Amino acid sequence: MKFIPINKPFLGVREKKAVNDVLDSGILTDASFEGGKYVKEFEKKLAAHVGVKHVIAVNSGTAALQTSLMAYSIKAGDEVIIPAFTFEATANVVVACNASPVFADIQSDYTIDPKDIRRKITKKTKAIIPVHLYGYPVDLDEIKEIAQAHSIPVIEDAAESLGAEYKGTQTGQTDDSACFSLYATKVITSGEGGAISTNNDELAEKLRLMRNHGMKYGYDTRILGYNFRLPEMAAAMASVQMDRLSEFVSARRRNATALTEAIAGLKGVSMRQTKTDRSHIWYLYTLYIDKGRDSLNERLRAKGVGSSIYWKTPVNKMKLYEDLGYADVKLPGVYDAVDHVLSLPVHPEVTESEIQYIAAELKTALETK
Ligand SMILES: Cc1ncc(COP(=O)(O)O)c(C=O)c1O
Numbered sequence: 001m002k003f004i005p006i007n008k009p010f011l012g013v014r015e016k017k018a019v020n021d022v023l024d025s026g027i028l029t030d031a032s033f034e035g036g037k038y039v040k041e042f043e044k045k046l047a048a049h050v051g052v053k054h055v056i057a058v059n060s061g062t063a064a065l066q067t068s069l070m071a072y073s074i075k076a077g078d079e080v081i082i083p084a085f086t087f088e089a090t091a092n093v094v095v096a097c098n099a100s101p102v103f104a105d106i107q108s109d110y111t112i113d114p115k116d117i118r119r120k121i122t123k124k125t126k127a128i129i130p131v132h133l134y135g136y137p138v139d140l141d142e143i144k145e146i147a148q149a150h151s152i153p154v155i156e157d158a159a160e161s162l163g164a165e166y167k168g169t170q171t172g173q174t175d176d177s178a179c180f181s182l183y184a185t186k187v188i189t190s191g192e193g194g195a196i197s198t199n200n201d202e203l204a205e206k207l208r209l210m211r212n213h214g215m216k217y218g219y220d221t222r223i224l225g226y227n228f229r230l231p232e233m234a235a236a237m238a239s240v241q242m243d244r245l246s247e248f249v250s251a252r253r254r255n256a257t258a259l260t261e262a263i264a265g266l267k268g269v270s271m272r273q274t275k276t277d278r279s280h281i282w283y284l285y286t287l288y289i290d291k292g293r294d295s296l297n298e299r300l301r302a303k304g305v306g307s308s309i310y311w312k313t314p315v316n317k318m319k320l321y322e323d324l325g326y327a328d329v330k331l332p333g334v335y336d337a338v339d340h341v342l343s344l345p346v347h348p349e350v351t352e353s354e355i356q357y358i359a360a361e362l363k364t365a366l367e368t369k
Pocket residue numbers: 060061062063086087089090131157159160180181182183193194
């Protein structure tokens with residue numbers, strides 16, 4: 001059995017042709033306010049899918065988050081509440097604005113705990129960044145209610161959740177801002193890339209300025225911005241990938257259902273992302289392993305199953321954040337999760353027989369532990 005990776009890019013002839021067309025055109029990027037032909041095409045498709053008025057393509061999910069924080073004028077002295085169980089980009093962008101991340105705990109489904117947000121919110125809190133972790137939406141209604149009561153925005157970190165729905169609505173359908181990633185192993189990809197969605201006209205205008213040095217008509221910087229533009233080759237690839245998104249999500253759901261059935265009744269493991277008012281896209285199919293998670297991971301990998309751990313270290317315990325004084329924040333849910341989570345491959349190219357193989361290897365490894 002060949003090694004089954006946890007995730008990978010899925011690129012076909014259409015993506016290759018799209019990239020080649022850009023190369024042939026000689027127009028590799030477009031520094032206008034609206035962006036190039038393929039940037040606009042990708043933005044239109046993503047906006048239609050998410051159901052928002054505006055999408056602003058940028059060159060990474062990190063840039064999407066950073067631009068959002070800048071657009072909300074997050075600065076020194078401000079606090080931003082984020083989960084400690086996430087990829088570090090969610091925290092790094094807060095530090096990049098000279099603001100202070102406030103790490104919140106997570107619930108048993110690994111998403112940010114609204115109760116802890118309520119405990120930690122202060123007058124200094126200027127935004128909340130919940131993370132739709134592994135492709136599973138957070139408790140958006142409750143989080144929005146808290147944010148509205150404090151008149152602050154919810155910036156959704158939707159880097160892992162393109163296509164997921166919360167109460168029948170796509171993640172990222174928002175009057176505030178939501179941030180997607182097009183990194184090489186994300187649900188869809190352009191190599192590196194990202195996008196911001198919003199229904200807010202004023203915010204969209206600001207975000208477009210900020211991705212392009214604050215310029216509207218060229219060489220007329222109005223506000224501080226950077227070069228966060230998505231190149232045309234990447235946008236062309238992303239545009240084709242948008243056409244395949246539904247097919248990718250269906251395949252992930254089919255594989256996740258098959259894996260759940262194949263491991264039903266197995267002792268010592270549990271699926272915790274199961275709330276029925278939201279639809280998972282299974283960017284990562286993540287089990288809670290009662291005992292021996294690390295050795296199980298090694299055994300599965302030795303058998304060709306690309307099981308993976310996201311993440312072993314909470315962000316607040318990474319060196320930068322320890323140096324900033326966050327090492328001892330009380331986050332019992334987070335410290336439990338980092339010792340027990342294990343993700344298994346269910347990406348669109350995992351076959352039915354590979355799902356059975358993954359389930360069988362998981363059973364064997366647990367029984368002979
Ligand atoms: C939860 C989360 N937030 C933010 C990011 C940052 O996205 P990017 O790698 O495109 O900068 C990622 C992915 O890498 C992520 O998984």
